[in-house]
Amino acid sequence: MSYSRWINSDFYTYWMSTGRDNGPKSKNDEQFVCHSDLITQHIITYDQAKDYLVDREALQHHIKIDERDAIELQSYLKQWVKDVDKKFTSDEQKQPQ
Secondary structure (H helix, E strand, O other): EEEEEEOOOOOOEEEEEEOOOOOOOHHEEEEEEOOOOOEEEEEEOOOOOHHHHHHHHHHHHOOOOHHHHHHHHHHHHHHHHHHHHHHHHHHHHHHOO
């Protein structure tokens, strides 16, 4: 799933999962990938994303972006965290008791 594309943003961002097909996965197996150009990509874990939502300066330092771009990126991270939480809540409800 893409959260932003270069047509309307300086970033191309999407959700990538690193968990194994078998066995339990954690939210931190999920990754948010941010391309700031064709060569440069930044991979953000779920825990990092949660931290960056409350610490914009840390996000700016990690991605090397200004405050305006950090605010934009935080909006994508917020939606991604919400989607990950929703997926894991749904998966937990599907597991047999």
